Structure formats: structure tokens, C-alpha cells
Amino acid sequence: MLLRMSTLFLRTLREDPADAEVPSHKLLVRGGFVRRAAPGVYTWLPLGKLVLDNIADLVREEMNGIGGQEVLLPALLPREYYEASNRWTEYGDTVFRLQDRKGADYMLGPTHEELFTLLVKGEFTSYKDFPVVLYQIQEKFRDEARPRAGILRGREFHMKDAYSFDIDDAGLQRSYDLHRGAYVRIFDRLGLKYVIVSAMSGSMGGSASEEFLAETEYGEDTFVRSTGSDYAANVEAVRTPAPPHLPVEGLPEAVVHHTPDTPTIQTLVDFLNGAALGREFTAADTLKNVLVKTRRPGEAAWEILGIGLPGDREVDMKRLEAAVYPAEVALLDEADFAAHPYLVKGYVGPNALLANKLRYLVDPRIVEGTVWTTGADQHDHHVVDLVCGRDFTPDGTIEAAEVREGDPSPDGTGTLYTARGIEIGHIFQLGRKFTDTFGLDALGPDGKPKRVTMGSYGIGVSRLVAAVVEQSHDDKGIVWPRSVAPADVHVVGTGKGEQIEVAVRLAEELAAQGVRVLVDDRKGVSPGVKFTDSELLGIPTTVVVGKKLAEGLVELRDRAGGGHSEIALDATVATVAALVKDA
RNA sequence: CGGGGAGUAGCGCAGCUUGGUUAGCGCGCAUGCUUUGGGAGCAUGAGGCCGCGGGUUCGAAUCCCGCCUCCCCGACCA
Known part of the structure; x- marks a missing residue:
């Protein structure tokens, strides 16, 4: 290959483009690798196309190396496939929709699980045909609410998506492990610094799931690491270590105090410290009870859930959503309080919840023998020295409290701190969500149909171009690793x-x-x-x-x-x- | 969707407060001469729907009203 700059379609820019913030965006535009065509939509110029192709080829090599077979599905997808899995509706505004001249609905594919499932269903019918791994490198379209950071989060992007089809769970696990290995080799060859974090599978359903995050200052995903080990996890996946139980014997009796005008933790702490109780109170000594309601998919009724957590911590809605998934969750509104008069806003305690048979889950730090100041279930009153395991017994624990820098690491090695990264790969065991939807079975040796199980494995190919630049540049420009250099x-x-x-x-x-x-x-x-x-x-x-x-x-x-x-x-x-x- | 900012030449910007002849600067581009190891110099050029629509005015890039678009932060995000 020989490129001559005298004729190359290239114009470098001396100044940063006005709309760029992150280094990869600035450098890819200045270096003439890409040009913006529309918000979140980019044209790949000759040098950029070379890099993109190099990355795609490298991904291809490793996918072929684990027996993957490349196909190319259409980007223009008819509505019917997505109706069956309900995702025509579920995807909402994120999907680009269009109609043909006859008025038939289509979408520009944001992801392709349905098509792959149907493709396999149409061809393979025997257990002897499995396992099979198919993949494609295809443009995906998502009408993001806010595209940003140039190539990093666009509305049209290149993605490698692979799907494994297996007869049983052990096969799925093998396929998953193969992909995990391939991903490690791909990202190593790209010279990326990355972590593998366990992830919630979110709206995709399924169980085992891991994300590959390239560590960068400008990443949009936050994750936590331990100071003492390689532990890394999504904030949603952090399990709070429970402290040891403490003896209940000899603790003072719980006493209700009149605490006028103390509906918030801060006003309560201030009041207590001015009340000459002979000790100092902090927010961490209080038990905050947050009321939410949850609703299981397909059900109409909401169920009220009380969440107890140390008063110095806020509820992290993402962690809460992950904890109650697949149920949806919402905060109580005024009408809910009106319908449940025993819930005294600002003064809710565990016992009103438990007495009224409402589910009450607490942060794992709230164990037997811990002593709390909390609401006394009547206006302007709190109870001091309420002991968990003696004065109230929660229905269980829930991971809903915010994770903070300095919290102990779940693996017991050190303390947590937050880091930022770009999601470059995601692997998960999808299970039978789509094969159930489309009835993808294989005939077993016994002559009976067996439901196939799937894994799903994505890599953001175009995003990798930006991720590499984020990690590999200096004040003068890009420093391409040889594996992807134009x-x-x-x-x-x-x-x-x-x-x-x-x-x-x-x-x-x-x-x-x-x-x-x-x-x-x-x-x-x-x-x-x-x-x-x-x-x-x-x-x-x-x-x-x-x-x-x-x-x-x-x-x-x-x-x-x-x-x-x-x-x-x-x-x-x-x-x-x-x-x-x-x- | 909430908050902030911006639309003027291919790119980056000034001009607008206080309306006034032909809208300006840097980069880039073209031509000529000089220059050739760290973003060269001189000269001459080409390139504009001042986001769109309406209004005020003798006169609008500039003032008023409406609309559109884009960028950043947040919400959202397989």
C-alpha cells in the first residue's frame, strides 16, 4: 500500500473544531480522519476508513478464530420481526422509523437479535447443527437523545455483534467463555487499557454479563475499583459487605422524643445535638426510610416498598432499579401518602411499615445489633436507640444506597474509588428470551424438540477508533498502535x-x-x-x-x-x- | 425533557451594546517571486442567502417578534 499526500484526499486542520470537547473528537477531525455529516453522524475519510477497516479486520480474525462465521444482515428491517419480541414498541424514540411507498413500517436496525434468531430458525433444525456462532459487522442506528463526543457516541455507528446458539446451558457457558477469551485478545492487540466489570443485563434479560470498559478520563460510564486488588465493577453490581452482627444485650431502651420541625435528616441531627441527650449525633446514626413503589412487568398494581438506609447516604436510583429488576420502580407521590395515612411523611419508621405488612428492605450495613435514630411514625417525633433485631426486623436487604469513594471493597482487599471508562464490549448470556419468542427449537437425539439458548456479544468497532485515540495521543497528535495505524x-x-x-x-x-x-x-x-x-x-x-x-x-x-x-x-x-x- | 451557549467564507472567529457607503481578521485555497529541519515572506486574487420568516426604519449582520438548527452540562442510553 502506498499513499501519496500530494494526491490523498486529506486536509488537516490547524485549529480544534469548535464543537469538539474530547481529545479523540478533536484529533480525528483535525487529522482528517472523519468529518461530521449530521449530529452524531460521521463521514469516514480515507485515513479514517483505513483505521476502521484495520480494527474490523482484527476483530474478524479473532471471531473467526473461535469458529464464528460472518454474515451481513440488512440494516433496513421490517416491523414484523420486532413486533413479535415487542421491541417495536419497547425501543420507543431510540429507533429510527420509516415507511416505504406503500406505508409499510420499517426501522433502521439498532440491534439484530430478532433477525439472527429467525435466520437460524430458518436453516438449522437438528441438535447436530449446533453449536453455531454467527456474527456481523454492521452499521447500527439509534436516535440517541444526545449524541456526544464525536465518534464516541453517535447515532450511526459500526458494531460487531455476534450470537451463539447452543443446545444447553453448558454449551452456552462454553460459547460465552470462548467469546470472553477472544475479546481479551482483541483488546490486548489494540493495546487498550481496559477492565472487565460484571454488568446487569438490563432490558436484554439474561444472566451472566460482563462489560469491557476502556479506561479514559472522558468515558461516560462510571465504575469502581479497589485500591487493594484488580476488583472492578459497575456501580450497579457492587455488593455491600455486611458488618458482623452485634450483641443486643445491654443496649439502652428505645425512647420516642418530640422533635418538632425535623422532616429532614439535617434538621433532625441539628435538633438532637441541641437537645442535651449527652452525645453527639451524625447523619450516619440515623435511619432514613425511603418509600417507593414497584410494579412487576405485566401487572397493573403497584406495591409499596420501604427502603431503610443510613441517613448519610442517598438512594442511587440506578442501583435501586437494578436491584428490583425486572420490576419498575417509582417514588411515592402525594396521592400515595394520602391513601396510606399511617405513612407520616418525614417521620416514617420501620414499625409502621412492618405493622402494615409492607415490604421493608434495608441496606446491608443495617444488621442485628445496630442502633438507630429514626422516624416514630407520628408527626414531629423520632425514636432514638431503636435496635435492629430487637425493636424491628426487616424483611431482607437491598442494594440501593449510593456507593461512595472509600467504601470497603466487596472482595475485602481495600477501599473503592471511582473511575471512568468507555464501554467497548459487552458479552452476556441472553438465554432463551428470543428463542422463546420465536420458538427456535432443535430436534434432539431422542426425537423431541429442545429450546435453543443464546449468547450475545457486541463490540463497538467505530467507537474503538475513538477509544484508542483517547488512550493513545499526546499534545501533538495521535499515536496509533501499529495494529490499527492507517x-x-x-x-x-x-x-x-x-x-x-x-x-x-x-x-x-x-x-x-x-x-x-x-x-x-x-x-x-x-x-x-x-x-x-x-x-x-x-x-x-x-x-x-x-x-x-x-x-x-x-x-x-x-x-x-x-x-x-x-x-x-x-x-x-x-x-x-x-x-x-x-x- | 430541564439548564447554559452559539448560528457571519471550507475551518476558527471579530463586528451587534450605540443601525449608516463596498461586512472584516486569522488559517486554508489560487497565481507569481523568494524561502526549505519545526506550523515561512511579499504581492495579487477567488470565496458570503450575516440560520429562516416577518416587522420597525430613508437605511438592518446590528433593533423588535416568531421559528429553526447546532453545541455543552444534566436526565436518558443493547
């Missing part, structure tokens, strides 16, 4: 003599050796401009044919390390070809 070598000819002719000849010889070469053969462009462009474009190795040419020397530069050395012109092709092949 070229192996950038040959820069600079000077007023025969340097450019020599540079082109060198480039041609390298290309003949199978090296991918970009040559800067532009005439009348000053060296400074060429060097600056070279650094912005970020090709791993640069060969400068310049002022030392008279002595038979060229300069070899390493973009990542910044090192440079002079080598003989005659030895350049062999040296560079070896460098590229060893990498």
Missing part, C-alpha cells in the same frame, strides 16, 4: 534538492516489500508543516529524507517513544521492513 511508515521528504524524489522511491521500495506506506511528497510545503502533520497523523514510524541525504543518511523516528536515529539510506528498506514485521 500505515506502518510515514516517509517524509523535505528539502529543495532531490529529497522528495528519493522519498518517493524509498516509499515504492517499501511498498514492494509489503509495508504500508504514506509518503509526504508535497512540493513547496515547509518542513515544519510536514513534521507537524506527521505527528498529528500519528503513524508509528517516520522516515525523514532531508538535509542529511547528501551524506547518504535518513532519519528514523518513533512516534510513540519519541526516539530518533540516523541510518544509511541504503539500509532503510531492510531496516524498516524488519521493524514492521517484528512488531
